[in-house]
Amino acid sequence: MTDQSTDVFVDHVGHSIGGIGGHAFRRLTHVSMAFIPYLYYVHGSTISSYFSLQAREFVSVICILILVIEVVRLKTGIVIVGQREYESTQISALAWGALAVALAILIAPEGENGGMGAGKYGAPIILGMTLVDPVMGEIKRTMKDLRAAIIVGLVVSYVVWVGCHFWVGTDLIAALLLAPLTVLGELPPTRAIDDNATMVLFPLVGLVLLLPFL
Template sequence: MSGQVEMTNPVDTSVGGMRGHLLRRGVHLSMIGIPYLYFAHGESVADTVGVSLPQLVAGVVLAALLLEGLRLKLGLTVFGQRDYEANQVSALAWGAVGVGFVLLLVPHEAYAWPLIASLALGDPLMGELRRKDMADRQVMVYSTLLILAIWLVSMTQFGTPVWMAFILAPVCMIAEWPRLTYIDDNATMLLIPLALVLLLEPFALVMA
């Protein structure tokens, strides 16, 4: 059995058709607010709950996984999900895992902002360009330029090393490309660049 899945029209496979697809895209785009919530309000929320910030992040991810396990046990798909997600871990759950690992392992604005923003904005762009039957090379170029812009903005706002921007932008784009059966690109677009960031951090010393 192949570990790859064929490319399909996301509207055709979304519960709710076009409206479900638009909701899914909207949820994806809204993920760009996660770094803001984490850095601006995370500590105060954690203090209110009576836990540390890493414990809060881990708790949210674990809760999401428990809910995902229940959903899978019942074989449910909700409005906006893809029909095949009735029998496998959803993109939303994979995204929660990926974001959780980013915030737990590199809790610094110079990394968390561009990593999460690259997923929030880059993945929908690539999906919509493919839906318009744009050539793969054009999809790669346009998405890499967008992601590079995200990392360069992070450089000016949060001190992300400029050399890392030029390395991570194409890596984030490439990390979306595999069409794996059981691992959604919401995970690969975060976990693969995150692994590279962890390898490069001893040279960048951003979190030192």
Template sequence: MFIIPYIYFEFGEDVAEGIGITLSEVVSLVIIVAIFGEALRLKFGFTVFGQREYEAKQVSALAWGGFAVGMVLLLAPVKEYAYPLILSLAFGDPFMGELRRKGLQTKEVIIFSTIFLVSLWLTCWYLFATPWWLAVIFAPLCVFSEMPRLRYIDDNATMLLIPLAGILILEPFIGLL
């Protein structure tokens, strides 16, 4: 998933121009195709490589993550936002999972994951001019957005959609869009 913003920002306009539509339309089409593909997968009740057995009967983590990434690219299509948000999911979610797998307590997972994501957001400040102070707000928000255990909405969605909502709320004060 970490490669998606690179492809979007480096090749997206050329792809869109090549097929005669806007980049936003390309993203929307990809989301629509993914939704229909997921609906077909659910109708036939099968899983694909890497999916858990229970995902045969509910929307998969992959579909939720793809939808959320698409929403980031539609609603906050600038490097300063898209890179740190998507990379927080791509690297933060597995990082937290590994910490839990190693038996760390929830408090330790929160602390180490927040430190990890602050460093990721600060890297985006250096590489993409993401306002540095967003790291202080959005690293912990990304961590806490992964925590809810919802029955039908995967944390791949919450980990992007909740911080995206925060970005959109703060955007009038930041002015990057």
């Protein structure tokens, strides 16, 4: 039997709770995570102040809560609309994504300018995952063409990273070198870690190694 979680060309619609509607909901939820950089870098301090926390503390608390809920979910085997059947017994893409995004926010150095300028590195890392993953996933699902998925993924990734150079001041060298790592993070077919995490962690690790030269 083919492993649904590692088959590059598997059509996840048939394995998603809720069918095509659940799959669409999953994609919509994924893309909506693109608002996270804006919410954190522009409104993070205001939002976290309602809970008497600093912005970074708030990110950690939210991530920990999601992970605790994930542990409970795994213990009970619950899967909700949009999740896939195999996620009843393994860490979900949502939990992996939440952890990776939190790490990106907490680790990626902030720019000197306020607002979105503070997300000169965190923003493209997170936006890359939220936008490139569904594009590549749908191409693989519908066209069964890994090469096309990689090419289109690279185009979208470079649009995100180079766009952030002009928008929030991301170093151009970093944008050019790290954009492919976003795409690379979508490729490993493994049950050990979801691509929501690797698409963030690969460029994040690359950034940490590149920072001394920027």
